Amino acid sequence: GQDRSGAGLFRQRLRHGGDLRPCLRAERRMLLKQPEKGDDMKRTLSLAQAVEAAGILFELNTDEKGALAIAARAGLPCESPEERAAFLWEWRAYVHAAVLYGLMVQAPNVVVVEYLRATRAILGRLGYEAEQTEAFVDGAFRAYTDPMVRTQTQECPAVFFQRLLGKAIADVPAQTVALVSGVMAMVMSATLDKLEQYDYALE
Numbered sequence: 001g002q003d004r005s006g007a008g009l010f011r012q013r014l015r016h017g018g019d020l021r022p023c024l025r026a027e028r029r030m031l032l033k034q035p036e037k038g039d040d041m042k043r044t045l046s047l048a049q050a051v052e053a054a055g056i057l058f059e060l061n062t063d064e065k066g067a068l069a070i071a072a073r074a075g076l077p078c079e080s081p082e083e084r085a086a087f088l089w090e091w092r093a094y095v096h097a098a099v100l101y102g103l104m105v106q107a108p109n110v111v112v113v114e115y116l117r118a119t120r121a122i123l124g125r126l127g128y129e130a131e132q133t134e135a136f137v138d139g140a141f142r143a144y145t146d147p148m149v150r151t152q153t154q155e156c157p158a159v160f161f162q163r164l165l166g167k168a169i170a171d172v173p174a175q176t177v178a179l180v181s182g183v184m185a186m187v188m189s190a191t192l193d194k195l196e197q198y199d200y201a202l203e
Contacts, residue, residue, distance in 0.1 A: 044199040050111045051118055054099050057194060058122060061095045061187050064088065074179045076164070090164045092126070093140030094156060098188050101148040106195035108202055153188060157181040 045053060067088060068078055077083040096119070103112045119141075123133045143163060147155035157180055158169040169177055 042197055042199045044201045047110060047114060047200075047202050050103075050107060050198065050200055050202075051114045053198065054103055054111070054115045054195075055118060055122055057102075057191055058092075058095055058099050061098075061191070062088070062092045062126075067091050070179070070183055074176045075173065076176065076180075086164060089136070090140055090160055092123075093136060094144045094160060094184060095187060096122070096141055097144035097148055097156075098184075098191050100145060101153070101188070102191040102195045104149075105192060106198075108200055110202055111200060156184055160184070 068084060071078040071084075071087045071091075076087060078087050100112065100115060103115055119137060120130070120133050123136060128136065140163065143159050144156055147153060147159065157177060160180065161167055161169050161172045161177070165172065
């Protein structure tokens with residue numbers, strides 16, 4: 001059947017960049033399993049289940065091993081603990097914003113609010129302290145949500161490179177830009193697709 005995860009588009013966009021199969025395998029492992037063929041029934045989620053599903057989407061798309069594999073494949077700094085932490089900080093902020101955007105598009109407002117309220121718990125499970133969580137929300141997370149709420153998601157890679165590398169996107173190698181932009185687009189597409197598969201029965 002047709003691959004609706006975005007991987008086909010990803011391959012097409014990045015064909016000029018060499019063999020990306022290792023990156024694609026790592027990224028596919030981070031995406032939620034699609035429904036079985038012929039299963040057209042939407043699963044109905046309560047408020048708590050909807051927030052849990054959004055949290056799972058965040059966790060799957062920020063798996064540390066898979067995310068760092070993407071960084072390495074893109075040629076981004078990820079050798080030292082500080083470099084890895086900086087990359088993961090930005091990547092997690094982007095994915096958190098992408099899940100929030102997906103909820104804004106597909107789910108009732110109350111789910112969006114409750115997912116935002118869960119930020120401290122989500123980041124706490126990753127080892128961030130309260131002060132770090134506050135800095136995350138006010139800094140990186142806000143930097144990615146701004147273009148998303150303006151429906152200018154194509155600006156996110158430029159935000160990512162400016163924040164991570166201190167460089168304008170025009171000054172970043174084209175293959176790095178193509179790979180990171182492609183994975184970002186695939187995460188966004190998969191998040192929207194997955195959240196569209198649910199109905200929401202809220203109390």
